[in-house]
Every structure is written in C-alpha cells, then in structure tokens.
Amino acid sequence: MDTALVIGGTRFIGRHLVDDLLEHGYDVTILNRGNHENPFEGDDRVERVEGDRTNDSVLETAASTVDPDAVFDCVAYYPKDVHAATGIFADCEAYVYISSGAAYGSEEIPKREGVTPLEPCTSEQAVDDAYETYGNRKAAGDRAVVAAADEGIRAMSVRPCIVYGPHDYTERLDWWIDRVNRFDRVVVPGDGTNVWHRAYVEDVASALRIVAEAGTAGEAYNVGDRRLVTLAEMIDLIAEKLATDVEVVTAGARELAAGDIAPEDYLLYREYPHVLSTAKLAALGWESTPLEEAMERAVDSHLESDRDGSEHGPDREAEERVLGILDTF
Incomplete structure (x- = not known):
C-alpha cells in the first residue's frame, strides 16, 4: 500500500x-x-x-x-x-x-x-x-x-x-502531571492500586x-501499553520524569467526602480494573514504546503546553480539606 x-x-x-x-x-x-x-x-x-x-x-x-x-x-x-x-x-x-x-x-x-x-x-x-x-x-x-x-x-x-501523549486535548493525564509538578502531596482515590489500562x-x-x-x-x-502500572505507580513515574519528589496520599470515599469529592471525580480512576489483552496485535509484529520513554514524552509535551486539566478534576482547595482530615488521623 x-x-x-x-x-x-x-x-x-x-x-x-x-x-x-x-x-x-x-x-x-x-x-x-x-x-x-x-x-x-x-x-x-x-x-x-x-x-x-x-x-x-x-x-x-x-x-x-x-x-x-x-x-x-x-x-x-x-x-x-x-x-x-x-x-x-x-x-x-x-x-x-x-x-x-x-x-x-x-x-x-x-x-x-x-x-x-x-x-x-x-x-x-x-x-x-x-x-x-x-x-x-x-x-x-x-x-x-x-x-x-x-x-x-x-x-x-x-x-x-x-x-x-503529546497533543492530548482531553487533558486527562495533564491533570495529574500538573498536580505532581505543583504540589508535594498528591491525593489519590482508593488505595492507589486502581488499574485503568x-x-x-x-x-x-x-x-x-x-x-x-x-x-x-x-x-x-x-x-494498550504492554506494561501496566497502578494509579499510584503512574504518579511516581510522572514525578521521576519531572525530577521531583511527591507523596502519594490515598483517600477513601469517606475521607474524600470532606472535600465534597467522590472517587470517580478523579480522571483515570476506575473502581474495577480495566485491562485489555494486546497479544493479538503483538502477533502482527506491533511493539509498544517503553513506558518510561512514553511518559517522558508526555511530560515534556505537557511542560511545553498550557494544558493543565483544571476543568476536569477536583480543585486543590477541596483536596486541602481532605488532606487536613487525613492529617488528624
């Protein structure tokens, strides 16, 4: 062709x-x-x-x-x-x-x-x-x-x-990159083990x-990526590519309610794991980009853009109320 x-x-x-x-x-x-x-x-x-x-x-x-x-x-x-x-x-x-x-x-x-x-x-x-x-x-x-x-x-x-990846107008990943880039504590719904391929x-x-x-x-x-990571692992990978340190703070539905937040308000969160087999595609000779390389390109693209995903996820003020509740435990 x-x-x-x-x-x-x-x-x-x-x-x-x-x-x-x-x-x-x-x-x-x-x-x-x-x-x-x-x-x-x-x-x-x-x-x-x-x-x-x-x-x-x-x-x-x-x-x-x-x-x-x-x-x-x-x-x-x-x-x-x-x-x-x-x-x-x-x-x-x-x-x-x-x-x-x-x-x-x-x-x-x-x-x-x-x-x-x-x-x-x-x-x-x-x-x-x-x-x-x-x-x-x-x-x-x-x-x-x-x-x-x-x-x-x-x-x-x-x-x-x-x-x-680069040019993603949905800004789903940009919301998380922005959080990691601006704050040293990032709220993650559930226990951090959520997997959405x-x-x-x-x-x-x-x-x-x-x-x-x-x-x-x-x-x-x-x-889909041949190597999958949990939501918390994704945060760590973003932090690595930004050369920064971040604390992942997990919060359940009860704690999130302090900020009037529901777990599903978070982008890329899904209660039940969503995983696709890619074996059939790989059999045609397809290969995926190493995850570290893919995330580095996504982070670089984010930093060069004005995307922050702010219209999609919970606002930081609401999360601060959640963090305040968690800090009292």
Missing part, C-alpha cells in the same frame, strides 16, 4: 497517525471540516480534502479523487458512519475503524477480542450523543466492520484503551498502520 486517507487527522490520534504514515513512506490525504488548526499546513507531503465525514457525498468524492489504498476512520462515532464508509471505500485494500475499549460489555481481566462480549446498542443509543452511550455506539461500529468483512470488504477495528498515542498510530497492512478482515485488535 502506498496511499492513505485519514478521516480526521489534525488533533490527536489522527495527527500521530499521519506522522507515522509519512515515516513509512505513504502519500497521505486528510479529510476533515477544518474546525481545528491543521498542523500539516504547508507540508507538501500531506494533501487535504475539506468536508464533513457524516455527508456520504463527501466520502464518495474522496474515494474517487484520492483513490486511497488504505482508509483510517478516526472520527466515526455512530454505527451509520461505519456502515456508510465501509461501503463507499469497499474497493480499498484496507479500511480501519478506531473503536474503543469502552465497546466491551462485561468486566473481565483481561478483555479479549472475540471472547469478551461487546456492549449492546439499541436504535435509540445508535443515534445518541451522550457519553453514557459511547461504548454502545463503538460496539455497533465494530459489528458494522464484521458485516462489511462478510461482504468481502477488508475492514478491521482497532480498540484503544485510554490514550495519552492506558495506551501511548504513537503506539496507537503504529497499531492502526500495522492492522491495515497485516490484519485480518472482520477482526478487532486491542491496543
């Missing part, structure tokens, strides 16, 4: 995917509405088609004018989007849909492709835009990929867990390309 169309391509996962494809010799075209700054503006290696991916005529025009070998769908949030795209790009050598670990519908450790059941998706959920139905819609997209493969289309899914963004990008090149039609592939 020589040519690629990336639907999206300018914000986070898509941006890193374009870089990865360029590094591996692809001619790349991005398709988006132009609502966000284009980091590839002026780069003659990257063409751009403007349009709304929910408009089928836009996709049809891209299919005929770009004529890509591989299509990477970074912004398909509804099953109808996947049904339309797999049909329009049926003649391409590969169509890769970005699904999500949220598509899994039961709690198992680890969650495995083809083994762990997916979320159901009602007709109402399929057109909903609420956060609560995100996993349902992603699962329905996965089923659309399988249906396309049954029709002879080489369509595949990649399921990342929580993605982090994370995936370094450059590894997600390489996974998408490798699945396009070597994946099997109709199959899904999980992607």
